[in-house]
Amino acid sequence: MKPFTTFVFLCTLCVAVLPQLIVARPTNVTKLVTQVCAHTAHKGLCVDTLAADPISQGANQTGLALVALRVASQNASDITEHIKVSVNDASLAPAVQQGLSDCMDNYVDAAEQLDDSLAALLAGAHDDLNTWVNVAIADSDSCEKSIKGFKTGMSKKNVMFRMLCENALAIAKAVAIAGN
Ligand SMILES: *[C@@H]1O[C@H](CO)[C@@H](O)[C@H](O)[C@H]1NC(C)=O
Ligand SMILES: *[C@@H]1O[C@H](CO)[C@@H](O)[C@H](O)[C@H]1NC(C)=O
Ligand SMILES: *[C@@H]1O[C@H](CO)[C@@H](O)[C@H](O)[C@H]1NC(C)=O
Numbered sequence: 001m002k003p004f005t006t007f008v009f010l011c012t013l014c015v016a017v018l019p020q021l022i023v024a025r026p027t028n029v030t031k032l033v034t035q036v037c038a039h040t041a042h043k044g045l046c047v048d049t050l051a052a053d054p055i056s057q058g059a060n061q062t063g064l065a066l067v068a069l070r071v072a073s074q075n076a077s078d079i080t081e082h083i084k085v086s087v088n089d090a091s092l093a094p095a096v097q098q099g100l101s102d103c104m105d106n107y108v109d110a111a112e113q114l115d116d117s118l119a120a121l122l123a124g125a126h127d128d129l130n131t132w133v134n135v136a137i138a139d140s141d142s143c144e145k146s147i148k149g150f151k152t153g154m155s156k157k158n159v160m161f162r163m164l165c166e167n168a169l170a171i172a173k174a175v176a177i178a179g180n
Pocket of ligand 3: 049075079082161
């Protein structure tokens with residue numbers, strides 16, 4: 001390659017790669033986030049979701065549990081909105097529409113359960129929290145049954161939602177044990 005071509009090539013490479021380096025810089029993972037996520041079954045997801053939330057910076061363990069529950073609740077709301085849009089697709093078979101409609105009811109309930117769990121955490125009502133987060137998980141199981149055998153893209157969302165709930169539950173449990 002001629003020097004000029006090499007120069008142009010390297011510059012192009014820089015321009016293409018630099019923004020990714022900046023964007024891909026690890027988010028601010030605090031020591032407590034790492035410690036708290038060590039209690040969870042899905043550690044990578046835990047660290048990613050907690051570190052992405054500015055409230056996690058400087059939060060104590062209870063604060064991180066609140067963030068984890070809020071992320072799960074927000075996910076349930078996002079999934080509800082997603083279904084609301086897709087359920088009206090006229091090309092869907094009635095059985096698929098019915099399944100999605102059932103999923104929508106499930107996720108409306110799941111978001112409510114998780115919001116109640118936020119209040120329970122702040123009140124130190126750990127048994128209630130445990131019950132309600134598990135109801136939210138059961139909601140996503142019900143959804144999975146409703147759309148079984150149909151291609152809806154819901155299964156992936158159900159799996160992800162369940163993982164967010166399981167993580168939140170594990171973090172909240174650690175809070176309950178630590179007593180703060
Ligand atoms: C990262 O966390 C540290 C310690 O909590 C804090 O001092 C710093 O401001 C944070 N940086 C960003 C970019 O949030
Ligand atoms: C921990 O964080 C929670 C939620 O932000 C707050 O209500 C509580 O006062 C904090 N506890 C301590 C000991 O700082
Ligand atoms: C739920 O959260 C996961 C992880 O943040 C995300 O990948 C997924 O897109 C979310 N689902 C919806 C429907 O927003």
